Amino acid sequence: MSEKKTEEFVLNGEEVLAKIKELINEGNIRRIIIKNMDDKTLIEIPLTVGVVVALLAPVLAAVGALAAIVTKCKIIVEKKD
Numbered sequence: 001m002s003e004k005k006t007e008e009f010v011l012n013g014e015e016v017l018a019k020i021k022e023l024i025n026e027g028n029i030r031r032i033i034i035k036n037m038d039d040k041t042l043i044e045i046p047l048t049v050g051v052v053v054a055l056l057a058p059v060l061a062a063v064g065a066l067a068a069i070v071t072k073c074k075i076i077v078e079k080k081d
Contacts, residue, residue: 016067
């Protein structure tokens with residue numbers, strides 16, 4: 001059974017979308033959670049094996065809109081080990 005590993009990034013709003021796309025392209029991501037600096041979850045993106053970035057277009061649009069209104073946020077990434 002694979003172990004769950006997490007990473008956390010603190011980014012400015014304009015950096016969020018680029019980082020999300022970069023993480024998705026890595027391919028070993030299980031879930032991405034975006035939280036504000038008060039630790040409130042803003043959006044949670046579950047990623048399944050074989051997900052195509054094109055299918056995530058609506059989610060990425062939502063992340064882009066969120067990034068436009070948030071000055072700083074945390075991205076928590078759950079990776080498959």
